[in-house]
Amino acid sequence: MARKQSDYLAALLAEDEETPDTTPAPVVIDNTPAPRPSGVADEPAPVPGAQAKPAPTPPVSPAPASPPRPAAPGLGPLRGTTLLNRESALARVASGEVRQVTQLLLDPARVRVWAGNARSYAHLSEESCRELIDSIIAEGGQKVPAVVRRIENDPAYDYEVIAGTRRHWSIAWLRANSYPQFQFLAQVAQLDDEAAFRLADLENRARKDVSDLERARNYALALKDHYGNHLTRMAERLKLSKGWLSKMLRVATIPDAIVAAFASPADVQLKPGYALAQALDDKNAQVAILKEARQLAREQDAARSTGRPTVPSPEVLKRLLAAPTAGNSPSGPLFSWDAPMSGRRAVSVLSAGRQGVTIKLHNGTGATTEDLIEGVRAALDALEAQGKGMQR
Structure with missing residues (x-):
């Protein structure tokens, strides 16, 4: 060995060393005669007064003595x-x-959070971690270990959290709020940055409180740092759909000034966030969206300071996407077409932008199907002439 x-081994044995029992074991002698096999005659009964011959004693071979097993240094007999x-x-x-597996009880003040983790530590709060905090108190401490790795050349910290950011925050909060006895339970692992990223990503996928925006930005950094900007390689390593990953990376491009328009970054989810990111590709639209985002951010701050409800995310998204056409759109439709028989408006173009063209067909105009098709064709031709036609 x-x-x-x-x-x-010596350290293990030292934890539960037992005092050897030197009392000799009692010898038990069984005098019950063994049953005689069938077919063998019984020996004759001894004659009274006759001297009985002593039974021959079979030779006994002494068992080879086992050499004593050496004890661990300083531990005595085992x-x-x-x-x-x-x-x-x-x-x-x-x-x-x-x-x-090595698990340690650590002071959370000596443990930092790895920068490659998707979860935003700054946005954690007592409210968002309340359920976990109550669980730790009820169980008398943290039961599920976090995953950390040792760091060098940092006098302020000894480890960094790879997976378990909420557990770290909760223990730190408890120690500062009447529970100084609680310690941060962590499992030490040896991981390079790419393996650490994949481990953290697997854990975050199961967490509903990790927003799509947080994950998207985490993926954008990892794409550059770990995969050389090769989207296909990253998708293969993470076992993700390439198309889905591509959409997440587009969401990561939404600037902070626009994220501030939402009550929380967690409100920026994949589907609406992808539509917003696409709208920002238009430079002219981007200026209007940024202006509306600043106005929304002021409204959100005012609502928080006065305790009023914040602007919900569907309303925020609607206002941001409508911003490019809100300031310069005419009071009426962009184009209208009247039915030839009644002279009443039968086709209206309500909006035209990067996302598409919105056309309204009016009821009760007396227009036939062929009339309406002609009206839609006229509307598209008019938009084409204005430079707002359908992109091919």
Whole structure:
């Protein structure tokens, strides 16, 4: 056994060393005669007064003496069975059959959060972590360990959190709020940055409180840092759809000035966020959207300061997407077409932009299907002439 394993074995045995029992074991003698096999005659009964011949004593071969098992240094005599079991366990660890896991109780102040984690530590709060905080209090401490790795050359920190940011925040909050006895339970792992990113991503996928925007920005950084800007390679490593990952990366391009228009970054979800990111590709639309976002941000701040409800995310998204046409659109439709028989408006173009053209067909005009088709064709021709036609 290698010296390092021997030292580790000694440390294990020192934790639960037992005092050897020096009392000799009692010898039990069984005088019950064994049953005689069938077909064998019984021996004759002894004749009274006759001297009985002593039964021959079979030679007894002495059992070879087992050499005493050496004790671990400084531990005194040990029980052979315990030592054998632990030697076997260490052999399984050395062979790779069993993996040794190191868990530590740490001061959260000596542990930082890895910058590659998707979760925004700054946005965690007592309210968002309330359920976890109550669980830790009820169970008398943290039961599920976080995953950390050791860091070097940082006098302020010894470890950094790879997975378990909310657990770290909750323990730190509890220690500062009447529970100084709680410690941060962590499992130490040796991971490079790419493996750490994949581990953190797997955990965050199961967390509903990690927003799509947080994950999208995390993916955008990882694409550059770990995968050389190769989208296909990243999708393969993460076992994700390439199309889905591409949409997430587009959401990551939404600037902070527009995110501030929402009550929380968690409100920026994949589907509406992707539509907003597409609208921002138009430089002219981007100016109007940024202006509306600043106005919304002021409204959100005022609502928070006065305790009023914030602007809900569907309303925010609607106002942002409508901003490019809100300021310069005429009071009426962009184009209208009247039915030839009644002279009443039968076709109206309500909006035209990057997302498409909105056309309204009016009821009760007396227009036939062929009339309406002609009206839609006229509307598209008019938009084309204005430079707002359908993109091919």
